[in-house]
Amino acid sequence: MEQIILEIQANGLNQYHHIDEFPVTIGRAYDNDIILSDRSISAHHVIIECSEQGKLVFHNLSNENGTILNSKKLDNCPTKGGIPSILNLGHIQLRIVSPSTRVETTYRNECDHIFCAMGQHMWSAVLLFFTMGVLLLERYLETPYARDALYYFTLGFPYLIGILISTLFFATISRLTVHRWHFLSIMSIITLLILFSQFLSNIGHSLNYFFSSNTPLEISAQISYFILPLLLIFFFTKKIYRTNIPMTLGIAFVISFFYSLPYTLELIDSLNIEEEYAANSTNTPPYNKTLSSLDIRVQSSLSVDEFIQETQEKLSQEVREHLIANAD
């Protein structure tokens, strides 16, 4: 008589039954040997027997959702199956393995990476306060009026609530899937995303002035909308949940997709607008408007006459090209 392990797959933590006595009945009714409470399971769903040759034999009893053995739907005749096998009953998936099946190596729960440190109370709190500080500093810099602390507090409060709510959202997903909250780590990754975005936008702005061009900020914006969330979520998931690379990539793409969705729509919109109304999207020409108190720049100053002459030549040439392009 063969001994088998019946693995009932659930999100995060699976259930295991040692089975050494046959037949074993599986179903939702309470007189079964193994009871599965899911509504897609019939009262008496399947019976597993062991033949005289020691082979497993499956009897499907379910008329509702039936039984699938190794991707093959069973009829009402007894069917033989080997070990390991995968059994699908309604919405539930079961795996039949031998007790001698090797398990994966145990990982050491050590803080050997930055994401682990971010899961600690002190570091996540430091990160949260630092991020809030940066956000409030931004608001302070763009307010040329005398305002009291309460004003900045009311400005900062929505950010704090936003961070906490999104943390709770992702922590709940984490709890439902892998039975761990990872609240602090998730909060830290969200604050890191905000911090890096701010950092990139400031770098972009300074480079815009440095080169008198709009391109650096455009590039840094695309990075912080699309690449940054993908990378952060990828490494976070890989390190914290220790998932394999295809799965990590999948998770990173799905979550960052939702984050990037508004920017994606905006990008598509702007591309369309550029095609349809390029000349007149707002009557605002796309010149570089950045100003900087530090005044660090590549270009040296021209005299008025030099500038006028250069502009006359450059713009006459460019507009001629526009007109020719249109005539074609």
Add this chain to the structure above:
Amino acid sequence: MLQLFIRLLLSFLLLPIAVAENNTMNIYSDVENSVYQIQVLHKQTGKKSVIGSGFVVGQSNILATNYHVVSSYVTEPETYKLEYFSTSGERGSLELLDLDIVHDLAVVKAKKYLGKPLQLTTIPDKGASLYSLGNPMDLGFSIVEGTNNGLMKYSEDKNILFSGSLNPGMSGGPTLDADGNIIGINVATSGNEISFLVPAKHLAAILERLKARNYIAEKSFLKLTSNQLLNANSTFLKRILNADKWVYESIGGFSVPSELSRSVRCWDTSREPEKDDLFRSFFIRCSNERSIYLDTGLEVGVVEYEYQWLESDALNPARFYDYYEYLNTSNLVSDANQSDITNFSCNTRFVNVNQQEFKVTICRRDYRNYTGLSDVLITMAMVGHKSQGFIFNLDMLGTDFNMALKLFQKMLGEFKWNK
């Protein structure tokens, strides 16, 4: 005895009113047969797209009207056709002969006799009664009495200010003096009895050149209008550039030219300070308050410039520049779309103006159908000061690019740093 006196008094008081009524009635009946509605019809649907008024002048088959009444026919002759419609309900097709886009006039010709040509005359004295005819809102031919307030000397277009109520649909209709002669052509209104007339002499000029070439139609109207616009623009700019003296104004640390000519008006549009402001800002906006109608949504001839000074003792440089950059923006006020104009081309550089460094951008876009005509946007912001900012914007719609640069160059030459 008393009764007789009152009766006499009443009849004496009513006499001028009766005379005025008589005059209006006479004028209307005299010219009624020489006034027409001008219709721009869509060729496919046959329905009216634009209406205006017109009158017989020069020859018995020639009508004068406004350019803006027939503009859609001028720019899209394959989509629209022109027709006249008389007070008695007759209609017939019209051919465009000539136009003056700057003064908003057009002359069209019918195939048959339309009526007795009305005579053009000079502008009467200020205060004289004027009679304006037309078909307001397509409601039927009307006559409106008003007062002559003379030429607007300080406006760019030098139209006649008519204190009477013109309404849409009366555009292109004649305004007559008490003798029934034409002194001007209805062109625009600002409501509240403030209306504008094009002086008849501009129509006389068109009629003269038409007569000289035997009333043959102009060949290319787009070329004609481009040239007229460029001429008007260069006349205006040359007058400014060659003016003996400009008016100057101090704003913050700079002395800058304000009214470049008498037709340019400058207004203070500074933000009203509030008690928790950590900065002071001043704003002057100047405009020639001119717009020449080109086509639906397209108005050119505008020259506008603005100066903005920003300073602060309380803001640190980072905060100051955040707000300074927020103010540093400029755009053209225009409804032009891609079919009218090219994309902008811009050049941004740092330029030394009177020992001060500025970040200067000049942008240009050209009109696709009007050769040589450009929209120019110039914007510059002073850099290198921790708590002082100065922005100068100069916008010109429908101008010659090189002339615009000359004006800009001359204006910069007049910037004086006082601090």
